[in-house]
Amino acid sequence: MSRPVPVEEAAVAAADAAALVxxxxxxxxxxxxxxxxxxxxAHRDELVQLAAEETHLSTSRLDGEVTRTAAQLxxxxxxxxxxxxxxxxIDTADATLTPPRPDLRRILRPLGPVGVFxxxxxxxxxxxxxxxxxxxxxxxxxxxxxxxxxxxxxSRRVAELARGxxxxxxxPPGVFDLVEGVEDxxxxxxxxxxxxxxxxxxxxxxxxxxxxxxxxSAPIPFYGELGSINPVVVTEAAARRRGPxxxxxxxxxxxxxxxxxxxxxxxxxxxxxxxxxxxxxxIEEQLLLAPSQMLLTEHVTAAFDHHxxxxxxxxxxxxxGCAAVGETDPVVVTVDLGQFLDRHDYFVxxxxxxxxxxxxxxxxxxxxxxxxxxxxxxxxxLHIEDSDDIAALVEQLSARSGRxxxxxxxxxxxxxWGQHHGGPWPATxxxxxxxxxxxxxxxxxxxxxxxxxxxxxxxxxxxxxxxVPRRIDGEMVSPSRLRA
Ligand code: NAP
Numbered sequence: 001m002s003r004p005v006p007v008e009e010a011a012v013a014a015a016d017a018a019a020l021v022x023x024x025x026x027x028x029x030x031x032x033x034x035x036x037x038x039x040x041x042a043h044r045d046e047l048v049q050l051a052a053e054e055t056h057l058s059t060s061r062l063d064g065e066v067t068r069t070a071a072q073l074x075x076x077x078x079x080x081x082x083x084x085x086x087x088x089x090i091d092t093a094d095a096t097l098t099p100p101r102p103d104l105r106r107i108l109r110p111l112g113p114v115g116v117f118x119x120x121x122x123x124x125x126x127x128x129x130x131x132x133x134x135x136x137x138x139x140x141x142x143x144x145x146x147x148x149x150x151x152x153x154x155s156r157r158v159a160e161l162a163r164g165x166x167x168x169x170x171x172p173p174g175v176f177d178l179v180e181g182v183e184d185x186x187x188x189x190x191x192x193x194x195x196x197x198x199x200x201x202x203x204x205x206x207x208x209x210x211x212x213x214x215x216x217s218a219p220i221p222f223y224g225e226l227g228s229i230n231p232v233v234v235t236e237a238a239a240r241r242r243g244p245x246x247x248x249x250x251x252x253x254x255x256x257x258x259x260x261x262x263x264x265x266x267x268x269x270x271x272x273x274x275x276x277x278x279x280x281x282x283i284e285e286q287l288l289l290a291p292s293q294m295l296l297t298e299h300v301t302a303a304f305d306h307h308x309x310x311x312x313x314x315x316x317x318x319x320x321g322c323a324a325v326g327e328t329d330p331v332v333v334t335v336d337l338g339q340f341l342d343r344h345d346y347f348v349x350x351x352x353x354x355x356x357x358x359x360x361x362x363x364x365x366x367x368x369x370x371x372x373x374x375x376x377x378x379x380x381x382l383h384i385e386d387s388d389d390i391a392a393l394v395e396q397l398s399a400r401s402g403r404x405x406x407x408x409x410x411x412x413x414x415x416x417w418g419q420h421h422g423g424p425w426p427a428t429x430x431x432x433x434x435x436x437x438x439x440x441x442x443x444x445x446x447x448x449x450x451x452x453x454x455x456x457x458x459x460x461x462x463x464x465x466x467x468v469p470r471r472i473d474g475e476m477v478s479p480s481r482l483r484a
Contacts, residue, residue: 013174014113014192015141020172022110030077054151056294069124076138083468105462108445110140112195118151119200120258128158133200137445146185149313224429227350228378232268237385239275247282253409258293259354263410272360292323304353330354344373375425379410
């Protein structure tokens with residue numbers, strides 16, 4: 001298995017490849033992405049085995065993740081072919097306007113080489129060939145991945161396969177490479193050839209690297225997809241009507257794969273009422289049935305144990321599952337609103353692993369006071385009934401999250417044109433972008449307008465003959481109208 005190359009070599013090769021990758025026809029890039037999907041699937045058994053050994057995640061979960069990762073790559077192939085991501089816009093010249101308008105044609109173009117930091121908890125879907133790599137390649141940018149140290153052998157093997165298929169598919173040398181090590185990660189962010197960074201990981205790690213990206217003499221965009229508390233609100237009516245199923249859904253969601261999801265519901269507001277008491281009792285029952293899990297790395301396990309110990313809870317407020325030897329059992333801490341407000345700095349911070357906090361609230365006003373303490377999250381979830389008057393609550397949660405979920409659970413992020421996987425700080429370093437879904441590609445593109453440009457010099461998608469979806473003189477024009 002080939003070892004990773006030095007940052008300097010990878011970054012310079014990416015810079016050398018940048019113009020060719022940017023100029024590559026969209027169908028060619030779609031083929032590269034399809035080829036990467038196919039090679040993952042062709043080596044599925046070998047890769048799942050490697051990932052299981054390095055991450056302790058189950059083979060069934062990892063098998064599903066390979067399928068997801070291939071689907072993501074193919075999804076971005078479709079996005080590239082469709083072409084609306086280019087935001088092609090044409091304003092024809094009009095001398096009668098005040099001021100007169102020249103011929104203006106605007107499009108998005110690739111930023112250049114992108115550094116990608118892989119996450120520990122998705123060894124495929126947010127790792128070497130994950131969403132960041134797929135969307136950057138789709139945009140027309142070479143990629144240098146910083147491998148996550150939690151699965152080094154898997155990262156090297158996937159990179160080796162990727163280099164091979166990209167070369168076979170005719171992609172320029174330097175279009176993709178892999179580096180390793182904490183210092184190399186920092187050097188990658190600092191390297192002048194790197195024009196943007198996609199990062200998936202902790203808020204602390206993301207912040208450190210974001211600061212480095214901003215401190216460069218030429219700062220670059222840094223898209224950090226970070227940790228998240230993902231608040232949930234259960235109304236009195238929902239607790240009364242569906243308490244047991246909400247309890248089962250919550251425990252299933254926050255303990256899934258050892259709670260090692262950025263979308264794990266980590267903070268649940270439950271009414272302080274008989275129905276709320278019954279719901280908490282049902283959570284306790286479900287916890288005893290929940291599986292324990294060996295966490296991803298020793299570092300994750302130590303951080304989890306430290307967080308739980310730091311809580312200094314009394315024996316009455318902490319509920320635990322049953323762990324097998326060497327595994328971590330799920331933990332739920334229950335507090336009233338006063339206890340929550342007293343230590344909100346502790347309770348609103350993500351604990352990566354199977355840990356969640358239940359806050360009991362008496363009135364809607366208390367709920368609103370509690371939610372004010374909750375910082376930006378990737379998701380917010382509501383369990384409600386039709387009779388609930390919750391418009392203000394939806395607005396409060398919309399201002400604090402990237403995706404609001406009704407009567408379901410946040411773990412599980414569909415790959416779709418309408419998906420948004422982002423949110424206000426500290427869930428991300430850039431709340432206007434997403435790392436999942438079609439618009440993830442937008443992070444690696446920058447606008448350019450051409451004024452009175454000779455047709456022969458225009459990008460193909462801005463010529464009069466192009467059939468990509470675009471806006472002409474203020475009106476959206478569909479491909480069928482363009483072809484007519
Ligand atoms: P992490 O510790 O932040 O590591 C992520 C990457 O950043 C690693 O490659 C790590 O390299 C590097 N890194 C971290 N701090 C650094 C620093 N100060 N200087 C240079 N490099 C640094 O994250 P993790 O523990 O692996 O992953 C778990 C976190 O990811 C959780 O918080 C989870 O919620 C989040 N996550 C978020 C999403 C999302 O989409 N928002 C998805 C999945 C996971 P080294 O280890 O080599 O230092």
